[in-house]
Amino acid sequence: MSKRLAGQKALVTGANSGIGRAIAKSLAADGADVVINYISRPEETEKLIEEIKADGGNAIGIKADVSKEDQVQAMFKEAIEKFGTIDILVNNAGLQRDAPFKDQTLDDWNLVINVNLTGQFLCAREAVREFLRRGMRNVSVALGKIVCISSVHDIIPWAGHVNYAASKGGVMLMMKSIAQELAPQKIRVNSISPGAIRTNINYSAMDTPEEEAALLKLIPYKRIGVTEDIGKVAAWLCSDDADYITGATIYVDGGMTLYPEFAHGG
Ligand code: BGC
Numbered sequence: 001m002s003k004r005l006a007g008q009k010a011l012v013t014g015a016n017s018g019i020g021r022a023i024a025k026s027l028a029a030d031g032a033d034v035v036i037n038y039i040s041r042p043e044e045t046e047k048l049i050e051e052i053k054a055d056g057g058n059a060i061g062i063k064a065d066v067s068k069e070d071q072v073q074a075m076f077k078e079a080i081e082k083f084g085t086i087d088i089l090v091n092n093a094g095l096q097r098d099a100p101f102k103d104q105t106l107d108d109w110n111l112v113i114n115v116n117l118t119g120q121f122l123c124a125r126e127a128v129r130e131f132l133r134r135g136m137r138n139v140s141v142a143l144g145k146i147v148c149i150s151s152v153h154d155i156i157p158w159a160g161h162v163n164y165a166a167s168k169g170g171v172m173l174m175m176k177s178i179a180q181e182l183a184p185q186k187i188r189v190n191s192i193s194p195g196a197i198r199t200n201i202n203y204s205a206m207d208t209p210e211e212e213a214a215l216l217k218l219i220p221y222k223r224i225g226v227t228e229d230i231g232k233v234a235a236w237l238c239s240d241d242a243d244y245i246t247g248a249t250i251y252v253d254g255g256m257t258l259y260p261e262f263a264h265g266g
Helices: 019-031 042-054 069-083 104-132 161-183 200-205 209-216 227-238
Strands: 010-013 033-038 058-063 088-091 144-150 186-193 249-252
Touching: 010 019, 010 069, 010 144, 019 042, 019 058, 019 088, 019 144, 019 227, 033 042, 033 069, 042 058, 042 200, 058 069, 069 104, 069 227, 088 186, 104 144, 104 161, 104 186, 144 161, 161 186, 186 227, 200 209, 227 249
Parallel strands: 010 033, 010 088, 033 058, 088 144, 144 186, 186 249
Antiparallel strands: none
């Protein structure tokens, strides 16, 4: 396989588990040096670094809470010191704190918005500052690339998950607005919006055969996604093969956003 990201330096947030982990592996397999941002379970970060190195790639871990400005700035400083610059940011870190709306606490609202939306803002701003500071490099025809990991719930309302859907809806227009502002500087900004991907965030939605069957009714393609489905799209979207794509949301969801209940109704 040709290494489409050879010589490039990537930072993936929330990268020591789930979708972030698969993205880090895909970018590394395509030749990028990868910063694995994480907040907990350092042993998982070490394991991932070992796996990437065993496959001939290169990665380092940096701990930071993406919702804290000082920690995000310190992370970028360290990444730039160690790797020289950052060419690719994948804003992946995210979480859910679900509750019926009437019981939604302000603390859970704030936590979800702070990590899922403000965290993406803080990291994107530092990445853009670095792209503009260092100027063009001959590793890509773009000055820099940002991929925001959103969700089908940036467009599908989600009862019982109001904070989460609000954060992802926010990610969508934040992404498009940054893309519009920075396209003239050759910075590409896009979203990947995953559907139901098997990770710890949603294991409770698929831990019995009945729950899995109910979930599959929402997926026309009749398969629950795997993290590699997202990793592969992320590597392509960051590569020059996708150079004319900016401000786009790519739904990687087996058709979940196709209103499957209308296949036999309406
Ligand atoms: C959520 C999952 C959910 C999926 C489809 C994702 O954004 O994090 O918990 O299964 O959307 O509803």
